[in-house]
Amino acid sequence: MTTDLILVADDDSDIRDLLTVTLESAGFRAVAAKDGHTAARILTVAKPAGLITDIQMPAVDGLELCRHARLDPAGRTMAIVVMSANTHAYAAEAGLDAGADRYLAKPLSPGRLVAEMRELLATR
Template sequence: MAKTVLIIDDSKAIRDMVTFTLEPHGYRCVGAGDGSEGLTRLRAENPALVITDLNMPVMNGIEFIRHARQDAAGAGIPIVMLTTETKPEMKAEGKSAGATGWINKPFDADMLLSVAKKLAG
């Protein structure tokens, strides 16, 4: 069965980009436009991997991760932050919130794919 990847980003272009990269490799991609929509999706879709942006309206990525980790649906699911933010403090904050990893934008397709394989199998 295809593994589901949840992409949370307020930019549809980014969501599309991730989808176009992963879908040909057998992942099923679903999107959400902000953290709070992401939580709803997380509970509904049981994804094998979550890729989330950091700066988003309504609920940002860090908050999303915190909520997700406290939720039965989010425990143990790999959550990768996908962001242009490069500051170590932000990275540390993400990690302490419970993020599994970190991908910097811009990313390339191979990189994204290898991360998906590494974390979702």
């Protein structure tokens, strides 16, 4: 059981809700953001241990959010997972180049997401 705070950023409310409930059921604390602007503000204030973000969001996308997170000293050790419905290899490469630790394709397996986040946090 963990009490690490994980930020979930996705413009799709159904996915946001599913991931938040999944993380909380696994023992994490979770906070959700409906867009990249809101997520960037939460990153600055809350300093979460992990970030799960969709790549494709309006205005501030997940790639920009990853780069923003990594600029903050607290964000340099943050566990970051990017996700996208885009299954092209360049989406994964772009996410990793932006600072993400893992790329997961949508639709996500909730169990795999939890396992990935636990693994990333254990190595921090």
